[in-house]
Amino acid sequence: MDESFARSHFPAIRNNDGQFAFMDNAGGSAVLESVAQRVAEYLVASNAQLGASYPTSQLSTKLVEEAKIAGQRFVNASSPEEVVLGISTTQLLENLARAMEPYINDLDEIIITNTDHEANIGPFVRLAKRRNLTLKFWTCNENLELDLSTLKSLLTENTRFVAVTHCSNILGTVNNIPAIAQLVHTIPGAEICVDGVAYAPHRAIDVQALGVDYYCFSWYKVYGPHISQLFTAKRTFSRLSSLAHFFIDPESHPYSLQPGNVNYELSSSLPAILGYIGDLGRSKDVILGTAGQKTVRADNGATRQELAEYEFYNLIAFNENNSGFSLIEQHEQRLADKLLSYLALNPTRYRILGHSSTSHARVPTISFLVSGIKSEDFVRQIDQHGLGIRFGHFYAYRLVCEHLKLTDDGIVRVSLVHYNTVEEVDKLIAAFENIISDL
Secondary structure (H helix, E strand, C coil): CCCCHHHHHHHHHCCCCCEEECEEEEHHCCCCHHEEEEHHHHHHHHHCCCCCHHHHHHHHHHHHHHHHHHHHHHCCCCCCCEEEECHHHHHHHHHHHHHHHCCCCCCCHHHHHHHCHHHHHHHHHHHHHHHCEEEECCCCCCCCCCCCCHHHCCCCCCCEEEEEEEECCCEEEEEEEHHHHHHCCCCCCCEEEECCCCCCCCCCCCCCHCCCCCCEEEEECCCCCCCCEEEEEHHHHHCCCCCCCCCCCCCCCCCCHCCCCCCCHHHEEEEEEEHHHHCCCCCCCCHHHHHHHHHHHEEECCCHHCCCCEEEEEEEEEEECCCCHHHHHHHHHHHHHHHHHHCCCCCCCCEEEECCCCCCCCCEEEEEEEECCCCHHHHHHHCCCCCCCCCEEECCCCHHHHHHHCCCCCEEEEEECCCCHHHHHHHHHHHHHHHHCCC
């Protein structure tokens, strides 16, 4: 992957002139220049309410509809009807729980994990409480992994819903979603909801191949604006009530799950993200570039093959090719290998949470504890080196504070993406050495 080409598309990365390295990407990535341009262009040239007969409204309507087509291509949904846009993953999953509720039976059981971000736990805990349903926790083992055998023991003929993360925002561990979904679907009527927020910036998503019923992620973690997307498979439509006004057709998808509609200007920018990821694997003579990404429409910024060509074996893994996400994975693995190798060399100083090697399926979200110093104090010293990392529980409260029995001080997290460089990781390691030498 051409690092300089990738970095040139992010003003926040390009303009800091090497003075600051941003490594808190799991909290929200840098935004593409073409995305910002699309938002501004919408507000200047096509800002109108949808659905009217005059030209500006027709253009506005078209741009928002094209955003859903881009979202469809990004996750390989079968139809734009399956793409629900909203303000955040937290809100979309709460909406999902509310839409499910009228079709819940008193004997239904819900299974959640203790490794998820609270966004994919809380809504279903509250649903179970409102309806007095049986709620079960699928807890991780001593290696902080989710065992299929444990899930199997929790499933019964009354299992209605299982919520699980595709990738932990603390551990970086990629869960075997195809195998989990297959197991869940051995129970007639059972559905699976996957939180893909920590996965989406790093690997391509194919909801059809994954076999999931619901899949949610945040575009602002994937180089875009602060909106999110929920995939709802067509087979789920009959089990979801409308959240829209009573006079709106409940069969109108995704509108029935978008109360108050979507943010028009932010939605209109989504095609540019596909254009950028496609560009990562294109030769210089055919790349769209920032100007081209700004003008792409609907899903024509990249084909599925330009986004990713991959095969399934055990966990999702990529062939080495020049598709955008394959290049992203190859580059990110080099970054993760370097940092994990350093941390693993000094186990008495650093306790890595999750797998300590990329030989396991993981993304470059790397969390650890530093002996002899609070996580907050360690991170605040790192701040002085022009490096942006973070401490805390990152809303995975049940994992960090309950399972690991840590305080709100939590853990240290370094979350890398493809526009980070080996040189930045070297600078981070040097800062670590500087701090621990004083301990």
